Amino acid sequence: xxxxxxxxxxxxxxxxxxxxxxxxxxxxxxxxxxxxxxxxxxxxxxxxxxxxxxxxxxxxxxxxxxxxxxxxxxxxxxxxxxxxxxxxxxxxxxxxxxxxxxxxxxxxxxxxxxxxxxxxxxxxxxxxxxxxxxxxxxxxxxxxxxxxxxxxxxxxxxxxxxxxxxxxxxxxxxxxxxxxxxxxxxxxxxxxxxxxxxxxxxxxxxxxxxxxxxxxxxxxxxxxxxxxxxxxxxxxxxxxxxxxxxxxxxxxxxxxxxxxxxxxxxxxxxxxxxxxxxxxxxxxxxxxxxxxxxxxxxxxxxxxxxxxxxxxxxxxxxxxxxxxxxxxxxxxxxxxxxxxxxxxxxxxxxxxxxxxxxxxxxxxxxxxxxxxxxxxxxxxxxxxxxxxxxxxxxxxxxxxxxxxxxxxxxxxxxxxxxxxxxxxxxxxxxxxxxxxxxxxxxxxxxxxxxxxxxxxxxxxxxxxxxxxxxxxxxxxxxxxxxxxxxxxxxxxxxxxxxxxxxxx
Numbered sequence: 001x002x003x004x005x006x007x008x009x010x011x012x013x014x015x016x017x018x019x020x021x022x023x024x025x026x027x028x029x030x031x032x033x034x035x036x037x038x039x040x041x042x043x044x045x046x047x048x049x050x051x052x053x054x055x056x057x058x059x060x061x062x063x064x065x066x067x068x069x070x071x072x073x074x075x076x077x078x079x080x081x082x083x084x085x086x087x088x089x090x091x092x093x094x095x096x097x098x099x100x101x102x103x104x105x106x107x108x109x110x111x112x113x114x115x116x117x118x119x120x121x122x123x124x125x126x127x128x129x130x131x132x133x134x135x136x137x138x139x140x141x142x143x144x145x146x147x148x149x150x151x152x153x154x155x156x157x158x159x160x161x162x163x164x165x166x167x168x169x170x171x172x173x174x175x176x177x178x179x180x181x182x183x184x185x186x187x188x189x190x191x192x193x194x195x196x197x198x199x200x201x202x203x204x205x206x207x208x209x210x211x212x213x214x215x216x217x218x219x220x221x222x223x224x225x226x227x228x229x230x231x232x233x234x235x236x237x238x239x240x241x242x243x244x245x246x247x248x249x250x251x252x253x254x255x256x257x258x259x260x261x262x263x264x265x266x267x268x269x270x271x272x273x274x275x276x277x278x279x280x281x282x283x284x285x286x287x288x289x290x291x292x293x294x295x296x297x298x299x300x301x302x303x304x305x306x307x308x309x310x311x312x313x314x315x316x317x318x319x320x321x322x323x324x325x326x327x328x329x330x331x332x333x334x335x336x337x338x339x340x341x342x343x344x345x346x347x348x349x350x351x352x353x354x355x356x357x358x359x360x361x362x363x364x365x366x367x368x369x370x371x372x373x374x375x376x377x378x379x380x381x382x383x384x385x386x387x388x389x390x391x392x393x394x395x396x397x398x399x400x401x402x403x404x405x406x407x408x409x410x411x412x413x414x415x416x417x418x419x420x421x422x423x424x425x426x427x428x429x430x431x432x433x434x435x436x437x438x439x440x441x442x443x444x445x446x447x448x449x450x451x452x453x454x455x456x457x458x459x460x461x462x463x464x465x466x467x468x469x470x471x472x473x474x475x476x477x478x479x480x481x482x483x484x485x486x487x488x489x490x491x492x493x494x495x496x497x498x499x500x501x502x503x504x
Contacts, residue, residue: 001079003071006052010431010440011066012088012338013048013056017041017315019331023051023440026069035061035279041264042315042332043302044281045339047095051431051440053085055095061279087435089424092338096423100307100340106416107311107343108295110185111379113409114147115402116345117184118259121383124354125154128168129175135385136182142387143399145406146183148296150259153189159228160198162190162245164253176254187296188255191262192231192242192287193223200241201229209238211283214271221267230267233286235275242290257296263287264301298345305341307423312336313345313381316352321366321460325351329373330458331443337425343416344427345379349398352383364394365460365494368401372497373456375401376448378412378426397495404497408448415449434470437485442468451502455490463493473504 005011010023014032024030034046048056048064056064062075073079082098085091096102117139123131132151140146155172157163164172179186194201194210204210205218211230213219218229231238249255268280276282281303288310291297298311305312314332318325329346336344350367367390374380386398415426425432428447430439445455445468453474455467469484477499482488490498 001073001075001081003056003073003081005069005071006050006054008051009054010051011048011071012335012429014044014064014339016043016332016335016339016341019333019335020328020443022331022335024066025440028066029068031063031065033061033063034281035063036265036270042300043305043312043336043339043341044265045304045306045341047099047304047339049088049091049095049338051088051091051435053087053090053094054081054083055085055091056081057095057099061281088338088429088432089435092425092432093423096307096340100423102307102420102423103309104420105309106413106420107309109409109413110148110296111311111343111345112412112416113406114145115405116148116150116379116381118150118152118348118352118381118383120150120152120352121348121350121354122385122388123152123154127151127154129170129172133175133178136179136184138385138387140182142395144382144387144402147185148187149179149184150187150298151189152259153191153225153261155188158195158197159191159225160194160201162249172253180254185256185296186254187257187259187298188249189259189261190246191260192233193228193262194231195228204231204238204241205229207237208232208275209235209241211268212273213269214273216273219269219272223262223264223267232274233283233290234278238275239286239290243293246294257294258291259298260287260291261300263299302341305339307340307342307420309343309420310341311343311345311379312341314347317347318353319351319361319363319366321458324353326366326370326373326458329370329377330446330456333377333427334425334429334446337427338429338432340423342419342426343378345381346374346377348381348383349374349386350384362389363460364390368394368397368494369457371398371401373454373458375405375456375497376408376427376446376452376454376499378416380405400495401497408452411449411452430468430470437470439468439470452499453502454497454499456497457492464489464491465498467498467500469500470502472502474500475503476500 046058058079060077065072211219211232265280284303471485
């Protein structure tokens with residue numbers, strides 16, 4: 001299939017983790033194979049949407065190349081080009097109408113209204129009952145609001161044994177009871193992997209509930225914690241076993257929900273002998289289908305989200321300004337929305353890759369700017385304790401930002417409801433709202449709905465920035481009025497997040 005690009009046409013879609021390389025245009029020369037998406041470390045979709053109102057869709061993965069004004073597609077399955085629209089909004093809404101099953105419901109409002117807290121960067125795998133409680137108590141004692149607290153990896157005996165370690169979590173019932181008393185909703189890290197040391201490993205292996213490779217042997221796959229076996233979630237019996245473990249944690253300990261980590265495409269091979277034969281992406285979708293049974297859930301990986309009421313967090317970012325750091329937060333978040341993953345959360349503030357960078361080269365300015373860039377996103381998540389690493393003034397700035405997010409929560413929830421009903425993203429590229437103003441290449445500003453525009457500072461050392469104002473009248477957060485249709489220069493010291501309300 002070959003498609004000729006239209007004049008001044010731009011395309012978004014495919015792999016969220018490549019968001020900063022988009023949009024693709026007549027000068028692009030790149031190829032993506034959605035069937036072997038080893039780069040898809042977060043969400044992906046067989047969908048591309050155009051600034052000229054067109055969309056490309058298939059029910060299955062396909063190979064696509066943007067090559068000097070032409071789009072070339074190879075697939076063993078039907079691929080559809082729809083040309084019914086005129087602009088990016090039309091393309092997104094038409095794709096949602098034609099290809100999504102919109103649920104008319106959204107994730108629990110707590111995800112939007114309160115900060116999320118994850119223990120990963122602050123405690124890593126050396127977590128313990130004492131440290132988790134200390135972390136939670138410090139959140140409250142420093143005046144931060146209770147929200148959703150995620151206890152990340154390190155709490156369980158081994159992977160596949162969903163029981164707390166008695167040496168580090170001697171009384172998990174009391175811990176979770178105390179967390180509830182403090183006002184937290186508690187989620188536990190989990191992943192669909194099973195170590196040979198797990199009590200049910202041999203039983204699962206004998207019943208072929210673990211993924212098998214092409215030779216019919218239990219697949220042995222690498223991930224960041226080593227090598228392990230994977231549950232074959234195409235098998236209903238494997239799903240039921242996994243669910244029984246999670247239900248046990250809820251019934252015995254009062255756990256409210258789960259962070260469903262992993263599910264990456266690189267875990268799977270095309271020739272795996274799964275219970276239901278399919279592609280790597282199918283296993284990701286089975287994972288999501290299980291996870292959605294729990295109202296409090298979080299996914300990092302997803303396939304063909306299509307408006308479903310899933311909470312998706314971005315791939316872990318580095319504590320850096322460029323590369324795989326702050327620079328990716330806005331373009332990746334925008335691509336989440338354009339591909340139907342509406343209820344999205346940026347990565348943990350300051351970055352979610354655990355390494356010694358935080359201890360040896362922690363950058364307070366970066367952490368503050370990261371918080372500002374995330375403040376008007378649908379959700380916001382802490383891990384590194386800001387009261388521990390920031391100066392008093394820095395902490396005050398961060399506090400203002402999460403309070404701003406809380407103030408905006410009713411508006412964000414209103415937008416979430418509209419997303420569930422119509423398929424319109426909560427967080428939108430400038431070109432989505434202003435299709436005739438040449439804003440397709442703007443990656444450091446974004447719209448929250450149709451009337452709030454955020455323009456955070458994204459460069460180290462900057463105390464001002466240029467802001468492209470669309471036509472109309474705009475009121476800045478400091479009360480200054482601006483006539484749009486031009487680029488303005490705004491002062492933006494470390495304490496300021498420039499944002500604007502459209503008033504006419």
